[in-house]
Amino acid sequence: MNLPIGIFDSGVGGLTVAKEIVSQMPNESTVYFGDTARVPYGSKSRDTIIKYSGQIVKFLQTKNVKAIVIACNTASAFALDILKTEIDIPIMGVIHAGAITAAKTTKVGRIGVVGTSGTISSGIYEKTIHQINNELEVIQKACPLLVPLVEEGLINDRVTDEIISRYVSELKSRHIDSLVLGCTHYPLLYKTFGRIMGEEVSLVNPAYETAKELKSLLERENLCAADDGKVFHDFYVSDMAERFSDLASSIMPGIVKKAGIVNIEEF
Amino acid sequence: MNLPIGIFDSGVGGLTVAKEIVSQMPNESTVYFGDTARVPYGSKSRDTIIKYSGQIVKFLQTKNVKAIVIACNTASAFALDILKTEIDIPIMGVIHAGAITAAKTTKVGRIGVVGTSGTISSGIYEKTIHQINNELEVIQKACPLLVPLVEEGLINDRVTDEIISRYVSELKSRHIDSLVLGCTHYPLLYKTFGRIMGEEVSLVNPAYETAKELKSLLERENLCAADDGKVFHDFYVSDMAERFSDLASSIMPGIVKKAGIVNIEEF
Structure with a gap:
């Protein structure tokens, strides 16, 4: 067709x-x-x-x-x-496919989700992941500055590194092993997220x-x-x-x- | 009335x-x-x-x-x-009153203007200042990240300091002595702008x-x-x-x- x-x-x-x-x-x-x-x-x-x-x-x-x-x-x-x-x-x-992949990927049962304030406050990833497996723990973090930073072109920049490090600090301390990049801008920051989260965390790209x-x-x-x-x-x-x-x-x-x-x- | x-x-x-x-x-x-x-x-x-x-x-x-x-x-x-x-x-x-004050304040004849992409690309401050005094030099800089940073609450924060320092570096090197805070969010960053620009630069608050x-x-x-x-x-x-x-x-x-x-x- x-x-x-x-x-x-x-x-x-x-x-x-x-x-x-x-x-x-x-x-x-x-x-x-x-x-x-x-x-x-x-x-x-x-x-x-x-x-x-x-x-x-x-x-x-x-x-x-x-x-x-x-x-x-x-x-x-x-x-x-x-x-x-x-x-x-x-x-x-774009929620469903990312949620399924995250649920399949995690071994420790703790998934992180980053996104805009709207996405995070809707709780949609948590709901969708819990529909797949109610025992998984989902830790969410709104990152409102990342879209403006990407749109300003600061994709490889120490300011963006610092802002991401602050946003993910709680996710890191709670030892997630799967992180959903829950905003369509964030795949452009894939490498930065990967470097900051470290090798033990799988990044899920919903796109x-x-x-x-x-x-x-x-x-x-x-x-x-x-x-x-x-x-x-x-x-x-x-x-x-x-x-x-x-x-x-x-x-x-x-x-x-x-x-x-x-x-x-x-x- | x-x-x-x-x-x-x-x-x-x-x-x-x-x-x-x-x-x-x-x-x-x-x-x-x-x-x-x-x-x-x-x-x-x-x-x-x-x-x-x-x-x-x-x-x-x-x-x-x-x-x-x-x-x-x-x-x-x-x-x-x-x-x-x-x-x-x-x-x-909010343009006219700020432009007049900046034109009256400058002693060296070089005025800086910071604002959003829309305000800066409109050239409105430059036009208005030149209507007042055609001999004044106006140096403009768009600062698209400052509104998101203020709305994220990072008003006293080293990331905001660094971003402002980058935005104003050309204005500083060209030795302006009057700076128009050409976005209504920026008065909330008045102290930071003042510290970064130094005492020799007068800040103009159009509000x-x-x-x-x-x-x-x-x-x-x-x-x-x-x-x-x-x-x-x-x-x-x-x-x-x-x-x-x-x-x-x-x-x-x-x-x-x-x-x-x-x-x-x-x-």
Whole structure:
């Protein structure tokens, strides 16, 4: 089925998910929407996120998408269940695949989760992991400065190292052995987290796991695209198209073209 | 005239302006709106900021305000001129008073300006200072991490010190003697900026200067409130009322009550 996959996030972070989808499923086309006028989602309320996500899903449906990936942890936490009941194409978030992988990976039974304030206060990773195995201990930590630091380009920088070290100090002292990078920006800090957490801690990248889960879903539902070379990747944002394209090109080199502007409040 | 003064900002930052207004004009009532659903403004485009500001002005007019202060540098930079032509009550931003003070203060003729990406890329302080005195040199620096650092509570912290030191290093090496804190969050970092810049640099706090300018305007236009003890301060936000009230209470202790929620997109 040669229709595109819809992917959305509050901004550029979801491109780490889009990148994994393009890399694992090279025949699939994608339509990406980044809500750059209303970024960040991590500090907004449940009701607001549900409203924003609903508008974006309506927009993506005008692009004839065959499935939708909510490439944003906060929106996955708050809006996935409601959206599932409202549309008749498959829709998935980024929480489930990461939670399953973390639950499978831990040997000591203690999992750490880092994310935005919204994701952490929703408790969604803890709930999802406990649905898989009620005996696992989940230790969460909100890291509100990491998105601004990444967006300022301080990916390899001693300030970012220090801020991450402070955020994870409790997780380290409680000897977790599996850490979920529960925000789509954080895979860009994968190496730093790895160095600070040390070899005994496995990092779980929900972007990678979500793309794997999507691939299984498309195969199961017989929705995979044909290998006919007709692949496209379109990008839309609600504001600041040029800045988006610049940042996006550094995350997905050679894939991102000029982004279109959408007046998302009209949907 | 016992009607309230309307004040708005993208979030809590404008409370530094509200605080100065309440302190300098204890007889005046105020209605504050913080656009917490759509914060931050500093990284958004001109068109988006004009639209958002127009919606907020319409909301404030439903509260019968007698004058409006745009307590946000980005919105002042982008929306003030257009809003002036659209409403028939006095409206002022935070740029003008700060620019005049900086122009009067400098002895060497070199002024530094720090602010968000939006304010700095608008060039509004440079333009306004040059309208006052075309021979002054203005050196600008965008500091996108400072708002997140303040909102994370890292006001007295070595990470914030280091980030500020990096941001102002060029301003220091070019020997400015007057520095405009061109974002309403930055007065909360006044002491840190003062320590890092040293005694030879005067800091200009536009919140303080704007309240002074407003006082003159109310006196000139015969709009001052009577000293009848009937003073109120109302607060509204577009999202996350509780978090706002918590942060706001630390900036204006004893003044901030529970904030009301407004669906600002309907205006």
